[in-house]
Amino acid sequence: MQHPRTASDDVAQGAAALVARLAARKPRVHCITNAVAQNFTANALLAAGCVPSMTLSPEEIGAFIAQADALLVNLGTFDAERREAARAAVAAATERAVPWVLDPVFIDRSALRTEFARALLLRGPAVVRLNHAEFAALAGAPPTAETARERARRHKTVIALSGEVDIVTDGARTAQIANGHALMGRITAMGCAGSALVAAALAVETDAWLAAAAALAVLGIAGEIAGETAQGPGSFAAAFLDALYRLDAATVAARAKVT
Numbered sequence: 001m002q003h004p005r006t007a008s009d010d011v012a013q014g015a016a017a018l019v020a021r022l023a024a025r026k027p028r029v030h031c032i033t034n035a036v037a038q039n040f041t042a043n044a045l046l047a048a049g050c051v052p053s054m055t056l057s058p059e060e061i062g063a064f065i066a067q068a069d070a071l072l073v074n075l076g077t078f079d080a081e082r083r084e085a086a087r088a089a090v091a092a093a094t095e096r097a098v099p100w101v102l103d104p105v106f107i108d109r110s111a112l113r114t115e116f117a118r119a120l121l122l123r124g125p126a127v128v129r130l131n132h133a134e135f136a137a138l139a140g141a142p143p144t145a146e147t148a149r150e151r152a153r154r155h156k157t158v159i160a161l162s163g164e165v166d167i168v169t170d171g172a173r174t175a176q177i178a179n180g181h182a183l184m185g186r187i188t189a190m191g192c193a194g195s196a197l198v199a200a201a202l203a204v205e206t207d208a209w210l211a212a213a214a215a216l217a218v219l220g221i222a223g224e225i226a227g228e229t230a231q232g233p234g235s236f237a238a239a240f241l242d243a244l245y246r247l248d249a250a251t252v253a254a255r256a257k258v259t
Contacts, residue, residue, distance in 0.1 A: 007173050008175065014207075014210045014211075015213075015217040015256050016253040017249065018201055019218060019248060019252055021204040022204060025203070026049055026051055028052075028203075029069065029071070029196060032054075032089055033076060033192050033196070034074055034077035034189075034192065040188065040193055040237070041192050044193035045196055045200060047241045048200060050200045058085065061085055061092065065093055066096060068093075070101070070200060071089055071100035072199040073090060073100060073103065074192050075104050075106070076105035076106065078110065078113055078116070086120065099199070101128070101195050102121065102129070103130065103191070103192065104120075106134070107137045114137050117138055121155055121157075124156070126208040127159075127160055127198050127199075127211070128157055128159055130159075130162070131191070135151075143163075149174060152171035158209050162191065162194070168213040170209040175258055176258065177216050179217055179221050179257050180223050180224065183223070186236070187233055187236060194215070197216075198216065217252070217256045218247065221256065222243040225239075
């Protein structure tokens, strides 16, 4: 007797397929991200087989988005240049139907960031990836699976709520991903790289919920593999990039912890 497919089966298989799709299609991902995160984010995308770009120039950002397959808007560095770049990039992405991810970094620390993030949320990101404190600031509600589902339905987006167990929901479907390693929290820009990987997944998977969940599973699995040999944060960062580069579908399918 065959058992019916579940959402967890879909995510595990989607994650396994994702690594091959990224390597084959080499999507272009434009990233507006914080100054600290740029180098690691670019290296993570390259390790996964993607082509990153990072320009903030208002004179050329439209041209870059026109050639991009996905966009990441990360608010980690909240300077005037990046705010203007974010507005221009989102406008260009909307015009060209380029899927984009909002990562509202540190909006729990600043009312100005929260206001800006809420304005961007109204522009229709395919996925919003954020931690518990950022969700509480953005939603004005506690970070639970139910409030995440409600906000996803309200804004017609996918909420990817990171934590010890990641929660990914589009309001109708919910996946919980338990992959990861404690050292991931000791690396600058690990979360930013995760959001960039979600953006990359949107370039090769039209189901935004599946793309986000699959990308976070891949991220966590690479972290677990890196943790098996790392001696600390320094060696972990290098081991993570190596693990992401070497991931294959069979490894992802075997290690995915999705419910």
